[in-house]
Amino acid sequence: MNTVLVTGQPRAGKTLFLIQFAAFLNVQELRLHVTAPGEPTHILTLPISRARAELVDGADHKTRALQAVDVEVPVRKHVRVIRLTDTTGLSDDIHQEAAVREAMAQTLRALRSAEAVLHLIDADRAGRDGRAIADVDREIVRFMAGRGPFSVLASKMDLPQAPLGLERIRRAFPEARVIPVSSVTRLGFPDVRRFFAGRW
Ligand SMILES: Nc1nc2c(ncn2[C@@H]2O[C@H](COP(=O)(O)OP(=O)(O)OP(=O)(O)O)[C@@H](O)[C@H]2O)c(=O)[nH]1
Numbered sequence: 001m002n003t004v005l006v007t008g009q010p011r012a013g014k015t016l017f018l019i020q021f022a023a024f025l026n027v028q029e030l031r032l033h034v035t036a037p038g039e040p041t042h043i044l045t046l047p048i049s050r051a052r053a054e055l056v057d058g059a060d061h062k063t064r065a066l067q068a069v070d071v072e073v074p075v076r077k078h079v080r081v082i083r084l085t086d087t088t089g090l091s092d093d094i095h096q097e098a099a100v101r102e103a104m105a106q107t108l109r110a111l112r113s114a115e116a117v118l119h120l121i122d123a124d125r126a127g128r129d130g131r132a133i134a135d136v137d138r139e140i141v142r143f144m145a146g147r148g149p150f151s152v153l154a155s156k157m158d159l160p161q162a163p164l165g166l167e168r169i170r171r172a173f174p175e176a177r178v179i180p181v182s183s184v185t186r187l188g189f190p191d192v193r194r195f196f197a198g199r200w
């Protein structure tokens with residue numbers, strides 16, 4: 001099985017992307033493998049609409065565990081199974097809560113062993129504030145350069161400031177592949193599917 005880690009700052013849109021992309025690939029019920037730091041993995045089964053209601057939030061650090069779902073991507077005459085893993089948001093500062101720091105450390109460990117990475121950057125936020133592209137974004141892009149399949153996803157492209165943010169993201173990472181996406185309109189989802197179906 002191929003594994004893809006979904007990373008990004010808090011609130012970049014990682015969890016909603018995972019849910020909506022699974023729905024785009026015809027998953028109706030999400031079977032999530034949830035691994036909180038230091039705990040055994042348990043399975044959480046949720047219909048897509050409940051997953052959206054329960055796992056996505058406007059507050060920072062809603063996700064504090066690795067949450068993996070298996071999706072099937074058609075590749076020529078067969079199907080490639082990909083384990084897509086949602087992570088805890090990473091930020092430049094040292095978080096005051098120990099549980100969040102542990103969850104971020106878990107994300108960083110997962111990054112070291114990830115086969116492929118999708119790194120989300122909130123394009124609308126980057127459009128509103130040029131400093132929203134953080135050192136942690138730059139570090140991950142640098143870490144992944146030449147390491148394996150990697151793409152930056154410029155997220156929330158349905159929002160008004162996202163086109164300017166996309167320009168800023170492209171300027172900040174001229175060497176990286178950048179795919180503009182929206183988990184509301186599904187913009188860019190076929191491009192992400194093509195990325196998954198590509199050569200690994
Ligand atoms: N308009 C719009 N809003 C989005 C999109 N993706 C996510 N959001 C919103 O952004 C907020 C954060 O989304 P999440 O998916 O929870 O973000 P996350 O990166 O998983 O956040 P943490 O788990 O806290 O790190 C929620 O209010 C979502 O509804 C998008 O494509 N378009």
Ligand SMILES: [Mg+2]
Nearest residue numbers: 014015062063
């Ligand atoms: Mg999340």
